[in-house]
Amino acid sequence: MIKVNLVIVGGGPAGLAAAKSAYDAGERDILILEREAELGGILNQCIHNGFGLHTFKEELTGPEYAARYVDEVTKRNITYKLNATVIDVSCDKTVTYVSAEDGLVQVQAKAIILSCGCRERPRGAINIAGMRGAGVFSAGTAQKLVNIDGYLPGKEVVILGSGDIGLIMARRMTFEGAHVSAVVELMPYSSGLNRNIVQCLNDFGIPLYFSHTVVDIKGRDRVEGVVIAQVDDKLQPIKETERLIACDTLLLSVGLLPENELAKNAEVQLSPTTGGAVVDENLMTNVDGVFECGNVLHVHDLVDFVSAESENAGKCAVDYINGAAPCRDKTVISCTNGVRYCVPTVLNRDETYAPQSFKMRVANVFKKVELAVFADGVKVFGRKRPVVAPGEMENIMLTAEQMKTLKQAKTVEITLIKGEQQ
Amino acid sequence: MKDVIIIGGGVIGCGIARELARYQANVLLLERGNDVSVGTSKANSGIVHGGYDAKPGTLKAKYNVMGNAMFDELSRELDFPFRRNGSIVLCFDESQIGGLDELLNRGITNGVKGMYIVKGSDEIKKLEPYVSDKAVAALVVPSGGIVSPYEMTVAYAENAAVNGVEFRFLSEVTSVINDGNGFTVTCADGYSERAKVVINAAGVYADVINNMVCGEKLRITARKGDYVLMDKTCGYLADHTMFQLPTKMGKGVLVTPTTHGNILVGPTATDVEDKDDVNTTAAELNDAFAKASLTVPTLARRNIITQFSGLRAHLDGDDFVVGESSVNGFYNVAGIESPGLSCAPAIAVDIAQSVAGKLALKQKLHFESKRKGIPQFSKLSNTEREKLIDQNPLYGKIVCRCEVVTEGEIVDSIRRPVGAKDLDGVKRRTRAGMGRCQAGFCTPRIMEIIARELGCDMADVTKRGGESQVVKGRTK
Numbered sequence: 002m003i004k005v006n007l008v009i010v011g012g013g014p015a016g017l018a019a020a021k022s023a024y025d026a027g028e029r030d031i032l033i034l035e036r037e038a039e040l041g042g043i044l045n046q047c048i049h050n051g052f053g054l055h056t057f058k059e060e061l062t063g064p065e066y067a068a069r070y071v072d073e074v075t076k077r078n079i080t081y082k083l084n085a086t087v088i089d090v091s092c093d094k095t096v097t098y099v100s101a102e103d104g105l106v107q108v109q110a111k112a113i114i115l116s117c118g119c120r121e122r123p124r125g126a127i128n129i130a131g132m133r134g135a136g137v138f139s140a141g142t143a144q145k146l147v148n149i150d151g152y153l154p155g156k157e158v159v160i161l162g163s164g165d166i167g168l169i170m171a172r173r174m175t176f177e178g179a180h181v182s183a184v185v186e187l188m189p190y191s192s193g194l195n196r197n198i199v200q201c202l203n204d205f206g207i208p209l210y211f212s213h214t215v216v217d218i219k220g221r222d223r224v225e226g227v228v229i230a231q232v233d234d235k236l237q238p239i240k241e242t243e244r245l246i247a248c249d250t251l252l253l254s255v256g257l258l259p260e261n262e263l264a265k266n267a268e269v270q271l272s273p274t275t276g277g278a279v280v281d282e283n284l285m286t287n288v289d290g291v292f293e294c295g296n297v298l299h300v301h302d303l304v305d306f307v308s309a310e311s312e313n314a315g316k317c318a319v320d321y322i323n324g325a326a327p328c329r330d331k332t333v334i335s336c337t338n339g340v341r342y343c344v345p346t347v348l349n350r351d352e353t354y355a356p357q358s359f360k361m362r363v364a365n366v367f368k369k370v371e372l373a374v375f376a377d378g379v380k381v382f383g384r385k386r387p388v389v390a391p392g393e394m395e396n397i398m399l400t401a402e403q404m405k406t407l408k409q410a411k412t413v414e415i416t417l418i419k420g421e422q423q
Numbered sequence: 424m425k426d427v428i429i430i431g432g433g434v435i436g437c438g439i440a441r442e443l444a445r446y447q448a449n450v451l452l453l454e455r456g457n458d459v460s461v462g463t464s465k466a467n468s469g470i471v472h473g474g475y476d477a478k479p480g481t482l483k484a485k486y487n488v489m490g491n492a493m494f495d496e497l498s499r500e501l502d503f504p505f506r507r508n509g510s511i512v513l514c515f516d517e518s519q520i521g522g523l524d525e526l527l528n529r530g531i532t533n534g535v536k537g538m539y540i541v542k543g544s545d546e547i548k549k550l551e552p553y554v555s556d557k558a559v560a561a562l563v564v565p566s567g568g569i570v571s572p573y574e575m576t577v578a579y580a581e582n583a584a585v586n587g588v589e590f591r592f593l594s595e596v597t598s599v600i601n602d603g604n605g606f607t608v609t610c611a612d613g614y615s616e617r618a619k620v621v622i623n624a625a626g627v628y629a630d631v632i633n634n635m636v637c638g639e640k641l642r643i644t645a646r647k648g649d650y651v652l653m654d655k656t657c658g659y660l661a662d663h664t665m666f667q668l669p670t671k672m673g674k675g676v677l678v679t680p681t682t683h684g685n686i687l688v689g690p691t692a693t694d695v696e697d698k699d700d701v702n703t704t705a706a707e708l709n710d711a712f713a714k715a716s717l718t719v720p721t722l723a724r725r726n727i728i729t730q731f732s733g734l735r736a737h738l739d740g741d742d743f744v745v746g747e748s749s750v751n752g753f754y755n756v757a758g759i760e761s762p763g764l765s766c767a768p769a770i771a772v773d774i775a776q777s778v779a780g781k782l783a784l785k786q787k788l789h790f791e792s793k794r795k796g797i798p799q800f801s802k803l804s805n806t807e808r809e810k811l812i813d814q815n816p817l818y819g820k821i822v823c824r825c826e827v828v829t830e831g832e833i834v835d836s837i838r839r840p841v842g843a844k845d846l847d848g849v850k851r852r853t854r855a856g857m858g859r860c861q862a863g864f865c866t867p868r869i870m871e872i873i874a875r876e877l878g879c880d881m882a883d884v885t886k887r888g889g890e891s892q893v894v895k896g897r898t899k
């Protein structure tokens with residue numbers, strides 16, 4: 002058993018940013034464990050641009066964005082292990098990893114940051130009936146095949162789901178000479194960013210069908226076509242609207258799921274809404290000294306926000322290592338009237354009042370609303386928004402003064418004030 | 424000229440191959456697919472039935488009870504996953520409890536031991552805490568078990584191969600000609616071989632093969648069953664295999680743990696025209712799930728990780744046809760639907776002994792009866808893991824994160840006798856890609872490993888042979 006102050010599980014954008022800020026907060030005994038052969042995580046396969054507008058005020062590709070943080074980490078000589086897969090994290094903060102080089106290693110940590118990202122929802126999880134030949138990929142798998150391995154998953158493509166990776170892959174496959182005949186979205190709105198619909202579909206004349214889904218997959222060895230159908234208000238397919246689209250490939254971009262199997266082993270309490278941990282404003286879970294940040298905590302739209310969140314986690318982990326006592330008195334933030342979730346999930350009723358960001362998603366598309374924060378029924382913060390949508394994360398910043406009010410309150414509520422209510 | 428040609432590489436064909444490998448004989452197994460266990464044997468409930476269900480006096484009843492008793496030793500010898508978890512048959516209606524007595528009595532007649540009936544919700548919940556409150560009585564069958572059917576088939580095949588049986592894949596038999604001195608068996612690709620004895624273990628196609636040779640025609644209907652597989656996180660919901668007492672509303676579905684800790688729900692039963700039709704339908708999946716919820720109401724759809732369907736070979740006449748046909752030297756093992764998997768070990772021994780007698784085959788002096796499976800990293804202790812990585816660093820590279828499968832296991836699955844050649848073959852042997860992400864992360868990596876091991880390009884790697892290439896070539 003080796004001893005390390007701070008173990009960071011995952012060397013993607015979240016883990017790298019957490020490592021950098023932990024170092025800058027004075028911690029020198031840090032170990033990043035990364036299962037892939039390179040640092041950078043999923044950014045390495047995101048070769049499109051659009052990253053870094055918030056963090057660096059310029060437009061970078063995924064690998065470029067990752068490289069900036071890899072540089073920061075290597076400049077600081079922070080230790081990292083590659084090809085090292087963590088197979089267990091226990092609630093006493095023992096991290097077990099395996100690698101070809103080191104064999105099986107157990108590390109006793111003072112604090113752990115889980116920054117191991119998310120996975121894609123597969124076909125099975127959404128119950129698409131039909132044949133099970135080759136040619137059904139999650140969008141991220143297709144992205145890896147194209148961008149990292151240099152292989153084309155298919156030539157005639159239908160995409161189910163309008164998540165960002167699906168939209169990006171619609172464009173990417175088109176660039177590679179494939180024909181994308183449709184993007185089919187179950188909901189009446191997109192789960193991706195509006196800018197991706199414009200830049201990846203509209204610019205290439207790829208049709209997006211809202212309130213449609215795939216009901217059947219044809220083809221024995223390989224996909225030969227998919228049957229799509231319109232859905233009613235209860236999201237049930239309408240038989241009369243079924244039509245076959247010939248294709249050899251179906252890409253799925255139907256949601257991302259925080260990958261929290263390790264957290265479960267460590268007895269971390271998870272939120273049924275986000276799939277990530279329940280965390281306080283320090284991003285600490287119910288297990289003292291175990292933190293979460295990035296997409297393992299909740300799925301983000303922009304890596305810039307992942308970086309910011311993770312820098313906070315890094316700093317808070319160092320505070321914990323340095324002896325900051327965890328607060329036992331917590332207020333659960335209640336999300337109401339269309340706000341689906343908020344991170345942080347709980348607030349410590351302590352006396353540290355620092356500016357704090359709150360990230361949230363709404364459950365539906367709402368127009369002309371006010372996003373409001375109430376403490377004991379009194380509005381502390383309000384921001385009017387012409388439109389909010391599930392695909393776009395809302396991020397608000399509260400001042401130290403406002404945080405003081407929140408932390409002293411018995412109830413904290415984040416809500417949407419709609420229409421005349423305003 | 425071969426002594427024996429076996430047609431079909433399912434659990435029956437591979438089981439017979441392994442039992443015949445005990446004798447001094449040239450045995451060839453022909454399989455239509457790219458691997459063993461690619462038909463009925465890969466997609467079924469994986470149940471070792473107690474033997475109370477089959478009508479007394481049938482081959483189903485005889486082989487079920489015999490076969491069931493063989494699993495403990497066989498699974499140790501061939502190192503495949505098997506667990507005697509016990510089955511229970513649930514009755515949801517006081518007025519139908521008589522149905523359980525009927526099964527109990529039938530079981531006793533068939534020679535099933537240790538069965539008993541429990542009454543009342545409290546008693547049933549002692550056995551299965553998550554079972555529905557509506558269950559009023561249950562037949563408990565302690566000898567019931569669960570097995571990994573494809574791993575069992577692979578184990579049989581590997582052991583047969585090690586003992587000299589030859590396997591030929593992508594070999595769809597198109598004609599079997601009997602010339603009085605033996606048989607000429609020809610495949611779709613033009614390959615042809617002669618044999619003294621032909622064993623027809625062709626699953627849903629066993630009627631087609633039989634009808635090439637025999638005057639007495641067989642007719643097999645492919646009966647499709649859809650299944651739903653649930654995440655291991657809800658594995659605690661069932662320990663026994665839970666059947667529903669058949670009613671006039673239908674046969675019901677089972678809810679069972681798998682040997683790997685998932686929960687399996689199904690099957691439906693739909694007769695299909697096309698013997699390759701393994702299309703799942705939304706209606707059947709919904710039906711299976713709704714019926715399963717009667718047994719365990721807390722099964723949640725969000726824990727579904729995949730669906731699949733398999734075909735059972737249902738023979739007109741309802742019983743198996745096992746043994747030498749009216750044509751000298753031509754053996755049928757046909758209509759092997761449920762409880763066929765449970766019967767397989769007994770059928771294999773019976774057929775092998777019969778063929779050995781017919782051809783006056785001598786026992787081999789050195790028959791290797793044991794087979795060691797691929798070391799399963801996820802199941803080992805940390806000390807064993809350390810040792811394994813030390814011996815072979817590839818066991819330190821985790822490829823499938825959901826099921827914790829290492830590159831070492833994947834390479835082993837490819838290099839073994841009758842090794843994996845495609846993604847599904849690797850999956851069945853190692854579980855890589857069988858977890859909750861359903862191969863999202865590991866597909867490209869496994870393709871790379873297969874390409875490297877088989878010396879082909881990644882573009883040639885298939886999901887399951889034939890035209891199932893995963894990708895359509897290089898990017899620009």
